[in-house]
Amino acid sequence: MLTAAWILALILSIGVILMIAYAHWIEPTLVQVRRYCFWHEALPEALSGTRLLIFSDLHFKGYGSVEQKKLQNIIAHSRKLPSDIQLFLGDFLHDDGGLSSVKTLLQALPPAPARLAVLGNHDYVTYDLNRVIFNLVPDMKKSGALGQRARRLARRLYEIWHLSTALALDLPLRAPTKYNDINSLQEQLQRAGVQVLHNTTWDWLDKAPDSLQFVGINDITEGDVNDPIALAPASKFRILLTHNPDGVLLQDWPGVQLVLSGHTHGGQIVLPVLGSVHSQGTHLGRKNASGWRRSNGRWLFVTCGLGESFPFRFGCRPELVQIELRRDHCPGNQRKSGWQTLDVTGNRNCSSYLSPVMSLLKPLAEGLRLRARIKK
Numbered sequence: 110m111l112t113a114a115w116i117l118a119l120i121l122s123i124g125v126i127l128m129i130a131y132a133h134w135i136e137p138t139l140v141q142v143r144r145y146c147f148w149h150e151a152l153p154e155a156l157s158g159t160r161l162l163i164f165s166d167l168h169f170k171g172y173g174s175v176e177q178k179k180l181q182n183i184i185a186h187s188r189k190l191p192s193d194i195q196l197f198l199g200d201f202l203h204d205d206g207g208l209s210s211v212k213t214l215l216q217a218l219p220p221a222p223a224r225l226a227v228l229g230n231h232d233y234v235t236y237d238l239n240r241v242i243f244n245l246v247p248d249m250k251k252s253g254a255l256g257q258r259a260r261r262l263a264r265r266l267y268e269i270w271h272l273s274t275a276l277a278l279d280l281p282l283r284a285p286t287k288y289n290d291i292n293s294l295q296e297q298l299q300r301a302g303v304q305v306l307h308n309t310t311w312d313w314l315d316k317a318p319d320s321l322q323f324v325g326i327n328d329i330t331e332g333d334v335n336d337p338i339a340l341a342p343a344s345k346f347r348i349l350l351t352h353n354p355d356g357v358l359l360q361d362w363p364g365v366q367l368v369l370s371g372h373t374h375g376g377q378i379v380l381p382v383l384g385s386v387h388s389q390g391t392h393l394g395r396k397n398a399s400g401w402r403r404s405n406g407r408w409l410f411v412t413c414g415l416g417e418s419f420p421f422r423f424g425c426r427p428e429l430v431q432i433e434l435r436r437d438h439c440p441g442n443q444r445k446s447g448w449q450t451l452d453v454t455g456n457r458n459c460s461s462y463l464s465p466v467m468s469l470l471k472p473l474a475e476g477l478r479l480r481a482r483i484k485k
């Protein structure tokens with residue numbers, strides 16, 4: 110006969126299995142839209158009202174129903190969001206297979222006067238986490254002399270230990286790598302009218318000459334980084350694009366008022382009470398893995414991004430972000446600069462562990478409302 114303890118253990122086990130299934134198949138597809146107002150007194154009047162649409166960390170692999178559903182949701186949302194500049198903050202790819210999805214997305218997006226991008230670490234390399242985690246047993250079954258097997262086992266155990274400690278201590282995750290075809294990606298982006306800011310600047314001359322400058326740096330872990338603004342003329346308002354938010358630490362960045370970043374995935378797995386599991390080892394730490402903050406006298410915004418490095422998301426839905434730049438205060442604020450949420454589809458905070466519960470309850474509530482309407 111089942112005791113109360115066994116029943117409880119059974120319920121908990123079913124709950125954990127359902128949570129894992131939800132994190133693997135459902136939450137990664139639940140793309141939400143966050144719209145912000147960002148104001149700064151240094152913004153030239155002519156640029157007030159400029160809308161930036163931000164895509165980051167797509168991590169396309171080119172296969173799987175989750176990626177297809179997510180892709181369709183991103184396209185559907187972005188078609189409803191008019192923008193002046195589309196910004197891509199890196200990690201288009203998880204591996205080379207994702208090139209086809211990048212092409213599909215760029216062809217389906219609504220046109221915008223400008224499209225700018227910076228590259229991320231995953232655009233350069235594929236980190237083979239599966240090899241570390243799941244190939245231990247198959248590796249041991251491979252034939253070979255005892256010494257060879259022992260060396261293989263020692264190498265795998267070292268990789269697992271290295272990965273576990275990096276995860277526990279919130280350090281950058283390192284794993285065996287394979288180089289991606291970065292040239293094909295850049296050609297693809299160029300064909301779609303996306304200008305990659307590879308340690309360079311871009312001025313929006315059409316709207317207000319010499320008054321808005323985007324500064325884009327290459328990925329700081331896998332790419333080569335040079336100072337793009339050392340020789341550039343001074344501009345009234347500069348926005349720095351850096352895939353990894355640690356790019357903000359590289360130097361003083363004169364004239365930069367706003368920094369836009371991705372890379373952290375908002376923690377990607379955000380557990381009740383414990384919070385973000387990992388911030389990709391950035392200086393922000395687990396507690397500040399996404400959102401707005403001041404950093405060295407300028408604003409830094411880190412998006413939760415749209416994709417996953419490890420194929421699970423929990424309590425941190427993928428997000429498409431629109432930021433409206435304003436010179437005047439956003440409603441209800443009087444400071445010289447700042448940000449305000451305009452609206453969000455889905456949960457208010459991408460670090461909120463209530464999001465999965467709410468997203469499961471919402472269709473149920475809508476279904477009940479529909480039934481009530483039909484009865485009337």
Ligand SMILES: [Fe+2]
Pocket residue numbers: 166168200229231372373374414418
């Ligand atoms: Fe990423």
